[in-house]
Amino acid sequence: MHITIIGSGNVATHLAAALKNAGHKIIQVYSPNQHNAAILAYHVGAKPVSDLSNIDGAAADLFIISVKDDVITDICRELSVYQKLIVHTSGATPMLPGDKRGVFYPLQTFSKTKELDFSQVPLCIEGSDEQVTAMLEQLAYTLSRNVYRVNSSQRKILHLAAVFACNFPNALYAIAQGLLAEHQLDFNLLRPLILETAEKVQQSLPAEVQTGPAVRRDQKTMNDHMQLLSPEPVLQDIYQILSQRIIKMDNALKGDE
Amino acid sequence: MHITIIGSGNVATHLAAALKNAGHKIIQVYSPNQHNAAILAYHVGAKPVSDLSNIDGAAADLFIISVKDDVITDICRELSVYQKLIVHTSGATPMLPGDKRGVFYPLQTFSKTKELDFSQVPLCIEGSDEQVTAMLEQLAYTLSRNVYRVNSSQRKILHLAAVFACNFPNALYAIAQGLLAEHQLDFNLLRPLILETAEKVQQSLPAEVQTGPAVRRDQKTMNDHMQLLSPEPVLQDIYQILSQRIIKMDNALKGDE
Numbered sequence: 001m002h003i004t005i006i007g008s009g010n011v012a013t014h015l016a017a018a019l020k021n022a023g024h025k026i027i028q029v030y031s032p033n034q035h036n037a038a039i040l041a042y043h044v045g046a047k048p049v050s051d052l053s054n055i056d057g058a059a060a061d062l063f064i065i066s067v068k069d070d071v072i073t074d075i076c077r078e079l080s081v082y083q084k085l086i087v088h089t090s091g092a093t094p095m096l097p098g099d100k101r102g103v104f105y106p107l108q109t110f111s112k113t114k115e116l117d118f119s120q121v122p123l124c125i126e127g128s129d130e131q132v133t134a135m136l137e138q139l140a141y142t143l144s145r146n147v148y149r150v151n152s153s154q155r156k157i158l159h160l161a162a163v164f165a166c167n168f169p170n171a172l173y174a175i176a177q178g179l180l181a182e183h184q185l186d187f188n189l190l191r192p193l194i195l196e197t198a199e200k201v202q203q204s205l206p207a208e209v210q211t212g213p214a215v216r217r218d219q220k221t222m223n224d225h226m227q228l229l230s231p232e233p234v235l236q237d238i239y240q241i242l243s244q245r246i247i248k249m250d251n252a253l254k255g256d257e
Numbered sequence: 258m259h260i261t262i263i264g265s266g267n268v269a270t271h272l273a274a275a276l277k278n279a280g281h282k283i284i285q286v287y288s289p290n291q292h293n294a295a296i297l298a299y300h301v302g303a304k305p306v307s308d309l310s311n312i313d314g315a316a317a318d319l320f321i322i323s324v325k326d327d328v329i330t331d332i333c334r335e336l337s338v339y340q341k342l343i344v345h346t347s348g349a350t351p352m353l354p355g356d357k358r359g360v361f362y363p364l365q366t367f368s369k370t371k372e373l374d375f376s377q378v379p380l381c382i383e384g385s386d387e388q389v390t391a392m393l394e395q396l397a398y399t400l401s402r403n404v405y406r407v408n409s410s411q412r413k414i415l416h417l418a419a420v421f422a423c424n425f426p427n428a429l430y431a432i433a434q435g436l437l438a439e440h441q442l443d444f445n446l447l448r449p450l451i452l453e454t455a456e457k458v459q460q461s462l463p464a465e466v467q468t469g470p471a472v473r474r475d476q477k478t479m480n481d482h483m484q485l486l487s488p489e490p491v492l493q494d495i496y497q498i499l500s501q502r503i504i505k506m507d508n509a510l511k512g513d514e
Contacts, residue, residue: 069478092470092478108450109457109468116453122446148446157440158447160482165433165447166454167469168499169426174463174506176422183414189379189405190415190422191459193365196373197423198455200366202448206431211366212424213349221326221349225417234502241495242425248491249431 001139002059004028005046006075007066008036010110011089013043015066018118020044022142027059057082062139064104069093076101085132091159094152095126102127102136105155106144109166118143124150124158175235207253214243215250258396259316261285262303263332264323265293267367268346270300272323275375277301279399284316314339319396321361326350333358342389348416351409352383359384359393362412363401366423375400381407381415432492464510471503 001024005016008031016026026046031037034050041048049055052075063079065072065088072088076096079086087102095103103126108116123140125147127133133149140147150158173194177187200209213221222243229235258281262273265288273283283303288294291307298305306312309332320336322329323346333343333353344359352360362381365373380397382404384390390406397404407415430451434444457466470478479500486492 069475092475092481107446109453111457111461111466114457114460120449122449124446146445146449148443150442154440154442156481156485157436158442159478160485161433161436161442161447162450163469163482163496164429164436166450167467167471167503168429168495169451170454170458170463170467171471171499171503171506172421172425172429173458174467175502176418177463179414179418179421183411185407185411185415185418186405187462188403189364189381190418192377192379192403193419193423194426194458195455196366197427198452200368200371201427201430201451203371204368205444206427206434209368210424210427210431212420214424214428218326218349221416224349224413225420228413228417234498234505238425238498238502239420241491241498242428245432245491245495246424246428249428 001025002027002061004030004055004060004063005040005044005066006030006063006079008033008040009066010112011106012064012066013040013112014110014116014118015064015089015104015106016040016044016046018121018143021118024139024142028056030055052078055079055082057084060084062087064089066090072096085135087136091124091155091162094156095128099128100132102132103150103152103155104136104140105150105158107158107162119145122146122148124148124155126151126155172238175238207249210246210250212246214246217247258282259284259318261287261312261317261320262297262301262323263287263320263336265290265297266323267369268363269321269323270297270369271365271367271373271375272321272346272361272363273297273301273303275378275400278375281396281399285313287312309335312336312339314341317341319344321346323347329353342392344393348381348412348419351413352385356385357389359389360407360409360412361393361397362407362415364415364419376402379403379405381405381412383408383412429495432495464506467503467507469503471500472507474504 004027005012026044028049029037029041029046030049037048037050063086069090072093085100087104091105105124107122121144123144125136125140127136261284262269283301285306286294286298286303287306294305294307320343326347329345342357344361348362360383364379378401380401382393382397384393
């Protein structure tokens with residue numbers, strides 16, 4: 001397909017590269033920041049555009065809008081004059097109203113500085129009608145094995161769940177790293193544990209592989225930990241609320257058996 | 258070395274197997290549960306024992322106690338008559354007092370049903386004197402590349418940090434899985450995201466790769482998420498306290514720049 005990418009952030013960068021690798025033609029890359037547009041356009045063999053009025057509306061079959069959520073609607077309105085298929089990549093934004101609209105939401109965390117295997121990225125697809133959905137699905141399968149039809153209300157839940165599965169665990173890693181740093185301990189001590197914890201749930205359900213003092217009801221260790229955290233009451237609150245959650249989850253699991 | 262393993266849980270199982278693979282001789286495996294002692298003993302070519310009075314005190318150079326924290330002291334007292342080196346594997350328990358005592362703490366999460374590369378496991382070593390420490394260090398290097406000398410007060414912090422780096426992220430995975438299940442969405446959608454989040458911090462520091470609505474100060478998305486969580490006030494509390502932590506962490510990071 002002939003595709004124009006609107007945006008030059010992490011998602012736009014990885015998606016544009018994956019599309020190019022899959023044999024699609026990236027026509028233009030738009031970013032209001034000329035420098036960013038130029039960098040990404042260069043990497044994917046496209047023309048950079050930093051003014052929406054310079055978009056070549058005839059050349060593209062598809063516009064992929066990958067920008068901050070609060071400007072998606074405005075950009076879509078400007079592009080609608082070309083009467084082409086327009087999708088966005090946002091987990092938190094409903095599909096835009098109108099014909100020839102869709103969503104192409106890659107459920108992954110992207111960094112510009114870290115390569116990743118796009119063929120494993122779950123792609124969540126929605127289209128304004130069956131023809132659009134089927135076409136986006138076909139496009140998605142050229143990039144990834146993991147393609148799902150997900151409607152706007154399901155996608156909202158997915159996006160929320162991703163915060164719990166990605167953003168919050170990372171915040172906890174940061175807390176752990178901070179505790180170590182305060183005591184001159186190397187974060188490398190924890191890195192294998194972090195990776196193994198994530199690898200464990202690739203086959204199992206998390207509730208079934210829960211470990212640690214809370215699931216063991218090891219009150220003495222929990223008391224010791226609360227004591228160690230006493231200089232940071234917020235960390236005590238986090239410790240307590242998550243420990244209680246683990247106990248409740250484990251009770252529910254055992255009740256189910 | 259000639260080693261007797263006290264315990265048959267996850268840590269005892271993985272450690273005994275790694276010791277055997279490294280060429281050490283496991284003499285006996287003790288568990289009060291005869292069946293569990295027999296299974297592990299069979300796997301590592303040792304004799305099972307389910308009564309401490311049947312321990313062969315002369316045959317072992319080293320006793321490794323890998324049991325619930327609250328029985329470590331009692332078992333150590335019973336074994337002390339043999340005057341051999343005695344270590345435990347607990348992150349939360351100080352080194353036992355006396356000569357020829359030590360700690361051999363593998364900082365990893367183990368499941369009996371999942372293999373893992375023991376050569377990557379960080380081993381935290383402490384000894385009652387320099388000779389013991391050096392000997393345990395040498396033993397540790399036969400199993401793993403990642404060997405650290407860690408004293409009892411540092412080990413307490415490590416163990417606490419491991420709760421934040423492993424047990425709590427797993428609890429958040431479980432919350433995410435629960436949200437998906439309630440909406441007939443497959444947990445496979447989130448598995449690549451979970452793995453990538455853990456892989457990202459293998460090279461970077463977590464605070465530097467934080468993503469999501471909180472670090473973007475995307476208040477609209479956060480409000481939407483709080484609304485979606487309204488049936489479960491505990492999840493709202495968790496959402497709020499972790500989002501606030503992310504914002505505070507990001508402010509500190511930017512303040513440092």
